[in-house]
Amino acid sequence: MFRALVVEDQTLMRLALMNEVQASFEECVVLGAETLNIATVELQNNHFDIVVIDPGLPGFDPTSQGDRVAVVDRIIEASPSAIHIVVTGSDNRSEADGFRRIGAAAYLGKTGLAPGVFSDVLDDISTKGFSLRLSRAVMTKPDYRFSVLTPREQEAIDMMAHRAPGVKRKEIFSLMADRLAIDAGSAEKYYKQARAKLMRQGHPLPQGL
The missing domain is CATH 1.10.10 (Arc Repressor Mutant, subunit A)
Incomplete structure (x- = not known):
């Protein structure tokens, strides 16, 4: 059974990422963690094939490069056999290079993430060794939600x-x-x-x- 952990403090984004991971793989279990402490406990008690990480977690300064590196580094150290995918809303190529050096296998910007991205990212990793997908604005129309619809x-x-x-x-x-x-x-x-x-x-x- 394929197992994944999504470490993200924003509830809606965490659930969205969990849904995308689940939709990308058959027969998988996806757990979500809001804080580094919760993630660390899960990593100590369970094996995960993929860990998706937002480096701007509670208790750390999301604008501090040192804090962001510390979050990713601690998760990588706690799950050395997993594939680590960093997902952030403040992405840049320089940070991607830094995370790659400490063991991340992929670096994704949140803006413009498309359905099925995680299976595509794994393909990138298997063929190129690293997947880099910086944010891109793709929205050209507003989204609508209607309570009358199923x-x-x-x-x-x-x-x-x-x-x-x-x-x-x-x-x-x-x-x-x-x-x-x-x-x-x-x-x-x-x-x-x-x-x-x-x-x-x-x-x-x-x-x-």
């Missing part, structure tokens, strides 16, 4: 609203089917249900729908 309907709306220019709806339905583990016909049904709900209740439709 989670699957919301997912269908999100994917359709963010489709790239030239991508046809049938292609999106196919992608939805893969992501939601359903058939393309059901994906189209969820999308049409969601769109009809929003129109009936007078909600503004995201661009592209």
Whole structure:
């Protein structure tokens, strides 16, 4: 069983990273830790294949390079056999080089992280020895959340609203089917249900729908 630990103090980001790790690997268990102390206890008691680390943890100055290095170094020392992936919102190439020297296998900027990034990062590590992905602003449209939609309907709306220019709806339905583990016909049904709900209740439709 593949095991991963995500060390991140912001709850929503921690859960998002945990979901991305889980979505990237079959038959995995993902734990989350908010502080270095919690992470250290888990590392002492369990074996992890991957450890995802945000170096700006509580009790340390996120603007201090010394503190950031100390966080990553202590986690690497506590789990020498794991693959260590640093994820930060204040990324830069110089820091990436420093973390690589102390044993990190990857360094990712939080902005612009795409679904499936962790499986891609492991491919980079296996072929190049290190994965570097600095932040990039990719958002061109706002995100919408509607309380009237079910989670699957919301997912269908999100994917359709963010489709790239030239991508046809049938292609999106196919992608939805893969992501939601359903058939393309059901994906189209969820999308049409969601769109009809929003129109009936007078909600503004995201661009592209």
